[in-house]
Amino acid sequence: MLALAVRNLVKTYPNGTQALRGLDLDVPQGDFFALLGPNGAGKTTLIGIVTALVNKTAGEVRVFGHDLDTARDDARACVGVVPQEININYWDSVQNIVTTQAGFYGMTPRQARVRAEACLKQLHLWDRRRDSGRSLSGGMKRRLMIARALMHQPRLLILDEPTAGVDIEIRRSMWEFLREINAAGTTIILTTHYLEEAECLCRHVAIIDNGRIVERDAMVRVLRKRQAEVFVLDLRDPVRAAPVVPGYEIVLVNEHELEVEVTREQDLNGVFAGLDAAGLRVVSMRNKANRLEELFMQLTARDGTDGRGGQGG
Amino acid sequence: MSLRVQFIALYTLVRKEATRVFRIWLQTLMPPAVTTALYFLIFGHLIGRRIGRMGGFDYAEFIAPGLIMMQVITNAYGNVVSSFFSAKMQRHLEEMLVAPMATWTIVLGYMLGGVLRGLGVAAAVTAVALVFTRLHVAHLLVTVSVIVLTACVFALGGLINAILADNFDDVSIIPSFVLTPLSYLGGVFYSIALLPEFAQRLSLFNPILYMVNAFRYGMLGVADVGLGTAYAVIIGFAAVLFAICMVLIDRGTGIRS
Numbered sequence: 240m241l242a243l244a245v246r247n248l249v250k251t252y253p254n255g256t257q258a259l260r261g262l263d264l265d266v267p268q269g270d271f272f273a274l275l276g277p278n279g280a281g282k283t284t285l286i287g288i289v290t291a292l293v294n295k296t297a298g299e300v301r302v303f304g305h306d307l308d309t310a311r312d313d314a315r316a317c318v319g320v321v322p323q324e325i326n327i328n329y330w331d332s333v334q335n336i337v338t339t340q341a342g343f344y345g346m347t348p349r350q351a352r353v354r355a356e357a358c359l360k361q362l363h364l365w366d367r368r369r370d371s372g373r374s375l376s377g378g379m380k381r382r383l384m385i386a387r388a389l390m391h392q393p394r395l396l397i398l399d400e401p402t403a404g405v406d407i408e409i410r411r412s413m414w415e416f417l418r419e420i421n422a423a424g425t426t427i428i429l430t431t432h433y434l435e436e437a438e439c440l441c442r443h444v445a446i447i448d449n450g451r452i453v454e455r456d457a458m459v460r461v462l463r464k465r466q467a468e469v470f471v472l473d474l475r476d477p478v479r480a481a482p483v484v485p486g487y488e489i490v491l492v493n494e495h496e497l498e499v500e501v502t503r504e505q506d507l508n509g510v511f512a513g514l515d516a517a518g519l520r521v522v523s524m525r526n527k528a529n530r531l532e533e534l535f536m537q538l539t540a541r542d543g544t545d546g547r548g549g550q551g552g
Numbered sequence: 553m554s555l556r557v558q559f560i561a562l563y564t565l566v567r568k569e570a571t572r573v574f575r576i577w578l579q580t581l582m583p584p585a586v587t588t589a590l591y592f593l594i595f596g597h598l599i600g601r602r603i604g605r606m607g608g609f610d611y612a613e614f615i616a617p618g619l620i621m622m623q624v625i626t627n628a629y630g631n632v633v634s635s636f637f638s639a640k641m642q643r644h645l646e647e648m649l650v651a652p653m654a655t656w657t658i659v660l661g662y663m664l665g666g667v668l669r670g671l672g673v674a675a676a677v678t679a680v681a682l683v684f685t686r687l688h689v690a691h692l693l694v695t696v697s698v699i700v701l702t703a704c705v706f707a708l709g710g711l712i713n714a715i716l717a718d719n720f721d722d723v724s725i726i727p728s729f730v731l732t733p734l735s736y737l738g739g740v741f742y743s744i745a746l747l748p749e750f751a752q753r754l755s756l757f758n759p760i761l762y763m764v765n766a767f768r769y770g771m772l773g774v775a776d777v778g779l780g781t782a783y784a785v786i787i788g789f790a791a792v793l794f795a796i797c798m799v800l801i802d803r804g805t806g807i808r809s
Contacts, residue, residue, distance in 0.1 A: 252809065284809075287809065290650045291649060291650060291808075292646055292649055292650065292808055292809070293808060293809045294803075294804050294808050294809065311652075312652035312653075312654070313652070315650060315651060315652040316652045318650070320650055322643075322646065324643060326642065326643035326644050326646050326647075327642075327644055328639070328642065328644040328647075329642065335568075335571075339564055339568055339647065340647050340651070342560055342561060342563070342564025342565075342567075343561050343564055343565070343647060343648055343651035343653055344557075344561075344651050344652065345554075345556065345557030345558075345560045345561060345652070346560065347560060348564075387647070
């Protein structure tokens with residue numbers, strides 16, 4: 240079953256901006272799905288339409304088979320959303336924020352209190368339950384929004400840049416938490432500008448650009464589509480010039496670092512054989528850029544005259 | 553979604569609104585009480601003693617229903633405007649918009665929040681009035697129904713204002729330039745029988761006149777307008793404003809892109 244099915248979705252804002260231009264997208268149930276794209280590509284507009292915060296111009300959206308036009312409330316009951324911008328009531332307490340949200344989904348106060356304890360403990364916010372929203376740090380506010388979105392146990396959780404501005408330690412713990420709830424059966428759609436995050440967490444990826452999907456596949460297959468990859472090699476001994484290895488383009492970064500581009504037709508063995516022959520010892524190696532980032536740049540490369548610039552991300 | 557889910561959502565919204573009113577009681581309940589005390593002191597006692605009797609009652613007794621109603625109108629309206637508009641500006645209104653809440657649940661929830669604030673203020677102002685004058689209740693059912701219906705009308709008006717408002721100016725224009733003048737000219741401080749004929753006829757186009765007079769009839773048993781007409785005007789306004797709120801929220805006017 241599809242958690243989300245989008246057909247020919249169009250959104251034109253009143254100022255004439257076409258944020259979505261006939262977008263099609265399927266997200267299978269149980270998936271951990273990355274939705275990537277540059278700023279203004281249409282990601283936030285798409286999420287806004289799915290969560291009923293933005294009115295679509297044309298097209299069809301189904302959430303677990305519920306049509307957004309004919310069974311809007313059933314569709315909304317399946318979705319939990321963590322928006323890009325902080326949207327909590329700053330004057331309300333942490334506990335009230337989550338229990339109120341649960342009430343809006345039809346949970347009784349008693350059910351909401353029990354569920355709030357579980358969610359706030361999972362997100363390490365239970366000790367702050369009586370504090371007001373405004374007293375929380377940026378990372379805590381983001382975790383509070385995740386707890387709020389999970390209160391009604393949604394089948395589809397949409398996270399719009401949930402780790403923006405969150406420090407590395409909390410980000411890693413949030414990754415673990417998201418993996419756990421995905422493993423427990425919740426379908427997750429994640430948008431992020433941290434491509435390492437998408438590569439690390441998601442099984443499928445769609446890249447949206449200029450209101451259309453330009454790539455959609457399993458993460459592993461998408462990563463294989465890269466034309467070339469650049470590696471940084473750390474040398475044990477200093478060198479004065481880049482060594483010459485036939486067939487490879489090697490650049491000297493500094494006396495202890497080389498950069499080498501390896502295309503899909505080549506392999507790393509040839510590089511190491513050439514360096515070995517030149518008497519150079521490599522002590523470590525890393526990708527110059529995140530692999531997904533390279534593909535992302537390749538797919539969304541443009542000359543800057545495309546008239547892009549939607550109302551959201 | 554089932555009716556049970558909608559009632560739980562409605563209860564949640566009303567409880568949230570009521571909690572807000574009583575949490576910030578210094579901003580919501582106290583100012584009307586202080587203002588009303590000043591009205592009674594200045595108009596009721598100092599000036600009222602020179603005016604003498606009106607409609608068969610001491611001037612302070614005559615203006616008491618109007619003063620209570622004026623505060624109910626202002627506060628029912630102001631409660632919904634400030635609550636809904638701040639939720640819109642801080643974007644936590646989205647908590648409701650993403651949930652499976654029916655449009656009528658949202659409209660009814662905010663309306664009842666405004667009514668609760670109106671009744672809370674009415675209780676505070678009535679307590680103040682008792683310090684300065686005697687209060688009568690000639691027709692209890694009329695008194696209660698008119699105050700509740702009037703609070704509904706202005707809570708719904710406040711909701712429309714908040715939905716359509718884009719900035720803070722938009723939420724202050726109507727109270728300052730429409731509500732206050734209409735309240736003062738709606739027979740709070742005088743019987744329209746004192747006005748020239750043209751002004752009397754003009755006053756009949758002021759809906760607040762019907763609310764103040766129906767409430768005065770409930771308390772004192774006297775009014776400048778017929779009770780049936782007053783109920784028709786109040787219920788008619790409530791129904792039309794409720795329908796407008798439903799259409800605006802359903803379309804997402806001012807709240808959805």
